[in-house]
Amino acid sequence: MAQLEAIFHVPKRAIISTGKVHWENRTSANPIIGLPQIFWDDGHPWPEANHWAYDKMLSGGVKLATIQNLMAHLHKYASWLEKTTLDWRNFPTRKSERVLVLYRGALIEARNAGDISPSTATARMRSVIQFYRHCATYNFIHRETPKWTDRTVIISYFNSAGFERTLSRITSDISIPNRSKSRFKLEDGLLPITSPHMADLLQYTSKNASEELHLMLTIGFFVGARISTITSLRIENLENALPDSNIAKIWNIAIGPGTGVDTKFDVSGHLLVPDFLLEELKRYAYSSRRLKREQRANKGNKSLLFLTRFGNSYSTPSGLSGSAVAREMTDLRRKSLAAGLVFMKKFHFHQTRATYGTWLMTIALGKIGQKSAIEFVRQAMLHKHEATTMRYITFLEHTNAKIEMGNAFTDAFGGLSTRLGNNDYG
Numbered sequence: 001m002a003q004l005e006a007i008f009h010v011p012k013r014a015i016i017s018t019g020k021v022h023w024e025n026r027t028s029a030n031p032i033i034g035l036p037q038i039f040w041d042d043g044h045p046w047p048e049a050n051h052w053a054y055d056k057m058l059s060g061g062v063k064l065a066t067i068q069n070l071m072a073h074l075h076k077y078a079s080w081l082e083k084t085t086l087d088w089r090n091f092p093t094r095k096s097e098r099v100l101v102l103y104r105g106a107l108i109e110a111r112n113a114g115d116i117s118p119s120t121a122t123a124r125m126r127s128v129i130q131f132y133r134h135c136a137t138y139n140f141i142h143r144e145t146p147k148w149t150d151r152t153v154i155i156s157y158f159n160s161a162g163f164e165r166t167l168s169r170i171t172s173d174i175s176i177p178n179r180s181k182s183r184f185k186l187e188d189g190l191l192p193i194t195s196p197h198m199a200d201l202l203q204y205t206s207k208n209a210s211e212e213l214h215l216m217l218t219i220g221f222f223v224g225a226r227i228s229t230i231t232s233l234r235i236e237n238l239e240n241a242l243p244d245s246n247i248a249k250i251w252n253i254a255i256g257p258g259t260g261v262d263t264k265f266d267v268s269g270h271l272l273v274p275d276f277l278l279e280e281l282k283r284y285a286y287s288s289r290r291l292k293r294e295q296r297a298n299k300g301n302k303s304l305l306f307l308t309r310f311g312n313s314y315s316t317p318s319g320l321s322g323s324a325v326a327r328e329m330t331d332l333r334r335k336s337l338a339a340g341l342v343f344m345k346k347f348h349f350h351q352t353r354a355t356y357g358t359w360l361m362t363i364a365l366g367k368i369g370q371k372s373a374i375e376f377v378r379q380a381m382l383h384k385h386e387a388t389t390m391r392y393i394t395f396l397e398h399t400n401a402k403i404e405m406g407n408a409f410t411d412a413f414g415g416l417s418t419r420l421g422n423n424d425y426g
Helices: 047-059 064-084 099-112 118-137 195-208 211-223 235-239 275-285 288-296 324-338 342-346 351-367 370-381 386-398 407-412 416-422
Strands: 003-009 012-017 020-025 032-039 150-158 164-172 250-255 269-274
Touching: 003 064, 032 047, 032 064, 047 064, 047 118, 064 099, 064 118, 099 118, 195 211, 195 324, 211 269, 211 275, 211 324, 211 351, 235 250, 235 275, 250 275, 269 275, 275 288, 324 342, 351 370, 351 386, 370 386
Parallel strands: none
Antiparallel strands: 003 032, 012 020, 150 164, 250 269
16 A cells, blocks of 8 residues: 655755766755655655655745645545556546546545545545646646546635625536535534543543553643644743633643744634643653653754654654554554444544533633623634634534533633633623
């Protein structure tokens, strides 16, 4: 099966001297750590795919994490190609036999069977189409190859001043619309899990998963941070935490640009971290287990809170299953299912965030008005757009999932009502 590897790439340039080609390091370009590359099962690289990743990296304006995500989707496509023994350049006259049409059908079948989420099916097909557009641009495939039919769609929207505007975008007839079966799902089309399931999961991971994964899941459930934020936390972020002036036993950790901690859309804000969790994270930060990993890490990674046993970042792609977190989550699902935790069959890490957000919105709505509750939760979860926060309102209005997180949440956020009662976030 195809492999996805992360490489350390040193940009070079070709120099012709004495009739021979020599390669010299490009002093104007920095080395790339973690550049994703795809290799076929026989060990040969996929040059066109790898060129796409490298070209995006050189073009600027695209984060390495975004490129890694795109290549992870393309890696799934490569694995499907090898499984079906189809050529990625197979575009016969009959549309139903074209490789992209067949792959689109496979994604829709997997989506309908519940093997992948609607958003994943959409993103995976979009990434593959982007790759083929790149190949056509560089003549890796003929531009007139009958891949799909493009069409222009007009989207109407209202700007911040209230004026109606339109924009046009190009789409194709093989794109997969993101149509979830449920109208009331939250971020990335995922749902929260119940309080008993959360308790069962954390109890299981405390004994049967790595200490790192257990702590990451705990942060997800009790802080609502994204996995990219969690894996980029550093020791100095913990040490620079400040006590919240309005909520007892809650600490603020600054994240976003300038802090070294990644956030989606580079939004700046603070994580609300319970006192007991901050203490546990500091204990782990200076434990012998983590310090041994720090010794193996390069200079740039040494202060990361979470390091793999090889001293690498948990977010760096490595091998078939992608990042270290992805691999550990795959193992966790397999082992926990065997242990009888049936709900883990379709569990995704991001559901920790959906669970936290649902709980936080429930508490906020019980203390203050809807407008102020939306603003409070938006700030706590670092949503760039208020519409994302509104999904939690819609979800709670149309379901009975008023999740109670039990005594742990009550103790951790005992002073929340004071803050909500004394501050107007509207």
